[in-house]
Amino acid sequence: METAAKGKFPRSKTTFLSPFDPLVWDRQRALDLFGFDYKIEVYTPAPKRKYGYFTLPILYNNALIGRIDPKAHRKEGVFEVKALHLEPGTKVDDALVAELKTALQACARFVLSKSWHKTPQVIVREAPIRGLAKHLSG
Secondary structure, eight states: HHHHTOOOOOOHHHEETTTTSSSTTTHHHHHHHOOOOOOOOOOOOOGGGGSSOOOOOEETTTTEEEEEEEEEEEEETTTEEEEEEEEEOOOOOOOHHHHHHHHHHHHHHHHSSSTTTTOOOOOOOOOSSTHHHHHHOO
16 A cells, blocks of 8 residues: 555556456446546447457556457467557557567467467457557467
């Protein structure tokens, strides 16, 4: 608590959160604490979706910086990221790119470790910066 009171928080691990994670399931709290307006769009008709069917928020350096729209293609062994969406003002530098790539690979490995998924290859289809999708794929 002392560390928090001084505004010194340990740096968070870069990861993708479940839509039901306590950080984001209360939409108003996510907006108040992080300035992150999150809505799961599974029940939104496809033409009205802004980000995707089942997006996962991105936690990076103690901030919610965006979301991915993932899809596991089990037969093909592919973990597809249909789109990567970053929040306005997110600084894209080498550190962020490296952390995102590591998190995507870890997610694919975790998914791979569950014998019912088998999606070792990561393919990012769309990203907000030219060349980023290709760099994150692998």
